[in-house]
Amino acid sequence: MVWGSRSVRSVGIAALVIGACFLLQALLAQSYGDKASSSTANPGSTYNFRFGPGNISAPGNARMENGGFVEPGAFPTAEYCGYCHQEAYAQWRQALHSNSFRTPFYRASVNILMRTKGIEYTRHCDSCHNPIGVLSGALTQDSKIDRKFDEDGLTCTICHSIQKLQSTLGNGGFVMGIPAVMVDENGNRIAGEVPYNEIVDHPERHAKAVMKDIYKTPEFCASCHKANLPNPLNEYKWIRAFTSFDEWQNSKFSERNPLTFYSAKLTTCQNCHMMREPAVLHDSGAKNGTLASHRWPAGNTAVPFYYGFDQQLQKTIDFLKSGKYLNVDLVAIKKSDSDNLIAPLGSVPFQLSRNQKIEAMVVIQNKNIGHSLIPEVRDLYEAWVEFTVKDATGREIVHSGFLKPDGTLEPRAHSFTNRPVNSDGNFVDNHKVWTIHSMAYDNSIQAGRSALVRYQFTVPQDAQGPLTVTARVNYRHFRQSYLNNVFGPDHPAYPVIELASKTRTLMIGDNPVVAADPQDNPDWMRWNNLGIGYLDQLQYADAVHAFREVVKLRPDYSDGYINIGLTYIEWEKYSEARASLEKGLALSRDNARALYYLAIVERRAGNSEAELTDLTKVVAAYPQSRDARRELGVYYYQQHQPEEAIKQFEALQAIDPDDVAAHYNLAILYKRMGLKEKASEQAALFATKQIDPGAPTYSLDFLRNHPEISNESVPWHMHTDAAPPAAVAGEH
Template sequence: MKLARIAAFLFAAMTVAGLAGSKVKSHPVLAQATSSYSDKVNKTYTYPFGKDKISAPGNAVSVDNQFIPPGAFISAEYCGHCHAEAYKQWRQSLHSNSFRTPFYRKSVNLLINTKGIAYARHCDSCHNPAGLLAGALDPAANMDRSFEDDGVTCTTCHSVQKLQPLTGNGSYVMGIPATIVDAQGKPIPGEVPYAEILANTDRHSEAVMKDFYRSAKFCAACHKANFPASLNEYKWIRAFTTYDEWQTSKFSKQNPLVFYTADYTPCQGCHMKRTQISVPDYGAKNGMLASHRWLAGNTAVPFYYGDDEQLQKTEAFLRSGNYLNVDIFAIKEASGPSLIAPLGTVPFQLPANETIQVYIVVQNKNIGHSLVPEVRDLYEAWVQFSVSDASGSILYRSGYLRPDGTLDPGAHSFTNRPVNLHGDFVDNHQVWGIHSVAYDNTIQPGRSALVRYEFRIPAAVKGPLTITARVNYRHLRQSYLNNVFGPDHPDYPVVEMASKTRTLNIGENSPQTATPQDNPEWMRWNNLGIALLDEEQYADSIHAFEQVLRLRPDYDDGMINVALTYIQWEKYADARAPLEHALALHPSNARALYYLAIVERREDHPEAEIADLQQVVAQFPEARDARRELGIAYYQAHQPREAVKQFEALQSIDPDDLTAHYNLAVLYRRLGMNSKASEQAALYATKRIDPGAPTYSLDYLRKHPEISTESVPWHVHREMQP
């Protein structure tokens, strides 16, 4: 197999060092060559965002802050000689296509043409590390950039030496790529003869593997992002927080406040599941290899490149039924107060010539992050809802695709709408123009959304009625595809992630046998309660959680959910009894202790509040909410040094936490630590929301009444569609 291209001087350095010989040696000559290359780039490289900040507005750095010759990034083709399966999977993956796709190039070229190539360092810190750290993203750069078509290669990930604080935007430290270390453990860069690697596999592993590669924090280096003021010339704005969503989900085992529990599962547990190999790979164990396809939600890239295997596996991943649950939970007469619920468990009468509402509950059951994560403005996930009579005639529908491929504007879509200074939707993914978000309807992990549909049953209807609700997913949004290709392009795949159908008779309906896909009845009520809680329908939420306790009287989380609803309703006294009941069943229940501490604060019992939160932190030291509230409790109890410890611990979990910035600014000042206080005050001022931002959102919603209801937590989809 042909070896990758490598810079001529770099190859010469390797030869002088004896690397091409039969014995593996260290070679200081290569380090000198790299330093020489870095010095050369530095002579013309521009630093508009701060001295020696190679990647700013991104966060990527290299060891010793040196530029790395592009040829030093050993080719994936070279790695594929021994790791054929990993190479085959990688070649079709999003990582290998991170830079070259027309979707990414459209957005990043707009940025370059609008603001200059230096600004693209923000994006390419993750999409193109080799080009970035080679110094290619500079007006003065003059190099063959064809290597960038390989995107994030094997040695991009496997050369990261350590992680920076979890701020994203490429928060990693890159070393000079090496596939082996010498007898003293020093990395030997370059393409080592395969025979040497096979004779020293332990040294190979030491060079290319770090324990943190298996952690979610490794993924967080790029799967968390913000838009700094240096990028948008406005202010710091959160972009996406996929890692934070995972860290607070049930899968991290670091947060006691989740609604459901699960086994510990890092990002790799879903996106790098071990699969059977089809071609030889020295990294396989018992014929199984951690997947280097990183299956997730991107169907557009494999569709565009004709990578049918990747596309089929991605669609199967999305259709697996593991991640979402759709429940046609209830119906009610539009003018009536009572729910007929849960459907399938109770008898009822369904009249004709009546306007009814249908409650659809969509549960984010087993996704470790939100539906949808990351660049939400580009993705489309929505509910397709339809009601038909016995002849198949559609009585009502919502969430259909129009003839031009765009989504019905009245659809309930799990997306957001970023807007600019003028209240216009930020199309083309021009992220540097984002000033606010008009609404965000994504479903956080472990939570549920309630979608209401209202329609009239005709007097002469031919029963029975068939009601179907689906969650569909498309990557990418049709208008964005049009921006990239123009209106003439193939239809990109739409994948059904979950669905539910129920048949309702006009007149009498009897209970039905549950299907294997149905959640148990108590969970159906629980998911409704969670959704109503997020819609701020507190009385209805409590009623739903009370049904959970009717079915499971000893379910302590059911009691805690009742209490949580009272707390959000600001009825703190009512929350105490269910919390104490839950703690009587399980005295160390951290979730109950956390919410009891909130009640103790409102009832002015600081010692009890601190004691409860101390127990929570002892059990869950990475619980950001508990650290935050314990810091506040210590602050209010005039224990500044203890408060500082908690807020500093909180910043180690999330360096962007606003509460930590604000309180540390105050506390450091009181403790005479003026320099630290000024730093935290500046960070707070940078990261706090612009008070004018909601105005931009309101401007957008006024211009788009057809979707303005999506910004309201509680709303009904009423429009009759042809």
């Protein structure tokens, strides 16, 4: 695929457009309020308040400080801001934020919602994708509002006018002030586009208008990078959509959760997605020649590919291919005639024969992503394992995870996606999220965890050694079937990016120990990641074995012992867990992770005083630990101390307003304390957020009708039919 010729054309046109905009803005922006004389709007008495009087954004959460509407023209344009911030403007124009509404991918899905249920329902999506449309009152039947702002999606003054956040509700959980680039001498926001010389003369007043400390927090990103499907949208019940923020908060990078498998320094969303880079164009916000990236590089290759934004596309590809985020390990094999695990590969000698059935184990470690792989709209994106075995002649013995001639992914591939299902037991296509009733499976890899993927094949009798075994993780923004739904079958092939890979050579005959690749994890970590994979697949005995290998290699590694204790707890062998947890504590005094799990053991043993002591220490060290707050609340509940229990569950809700255990327990506790209104509110929240007991039946119907992918719903499963593409006939 060649992007170079298109790149020259795109850059040339962009330069002319930017230059013209700057000249025009310089001429026009010489007086206050060129675009709007009023910051408030009234779309008229015909506005459809379907979801409650005065609630202009429901089923979304976006709102103005004054609770009303805002004139679209009250938002200074991005071109206006670009006069002084040329680099930020140029980056923004190619970034996802500026194209959040207009892309054919988003429009395809949101238009179905509009046609199916009505334009007022699109406020749920557009609270993040098009806040000006929502807050101006444009999203109602027969609106006369000029919607030219649709082309700019999230402009500078949308993000930079947000004054506070609504906890971490998501779905546009922000509160916006009067759009302004200046405040007056009394700190009052000045609406509209002020003359540039005013900004130059009073940069501190400009900064006060457009910068707030919350902009540098992950909670700021959570206002849109966390979403749910509320009852008013689906007329069913509350369903979690995606939780990038929650995943980060539970990861090692937040330093808020003591239960992670590994530790790391605090890293926020902005640290990864707004890294400083050289400012090519003039930008008044640059410091020492660098600017916090307003490209927000992440995983979307489809939008820049569609628009010909070659700089954005290349930056995104470079980001994805940096090699920092995933680790692929061909960690072990097992021969069918033996129960012995040959691991870690490369570090132990073994023999391999022809006509021998082999189980190969691949571990994919989510090493340095602060959220899951894949974090959002998993039903549309594709990330999968491509696994190949070739002999010395180049003949493919195994090929799993290939793309078929029509561009679709082989259905038996191991993918890190999900399959949402509607009430008819059918896959929810075209991102019709309001029809989701169940999740057939979700194979995403959470931050800091490892997925174990197994392949079984037979070494052919006529195979020419050595065998070359390769496992790679590929990624494509939008599955082929969705691209076909949007464009029809006749469209260019969208980029497929290799995120990480590993190749090993297996000799037919003797396989000696080989030198480790510098990019490989050390052997103790390879065992640790294998243990994590076993644990997530509920293979407890194998997990204990793997973690015991860890402490053999690293007897000083406290988490190795803690992992053994954790496995026994999940295995419900609480007494067996104690010795390992105490060993971990002996190596790492007051280790919060060990104390938390030991508290669970103490509870089972009836040692309530020790349980309280341990949990209190954990909460003191990690006050934003959801798990510790929840378990401490349970402790006080069981000890008949309602006031203390309420404190813990309320603290838990401040961390996660959607925690079902908090809703349930507070409903009971408030009622006992005579707080009937609060109790009713919590009971209602619990009723809509708890899992529908009938939902799994929809998934079972789907899985019965799709045996080619039903294995993906089983924690432990084997890929046994990984035939080369030539042996696969048609679509399943």
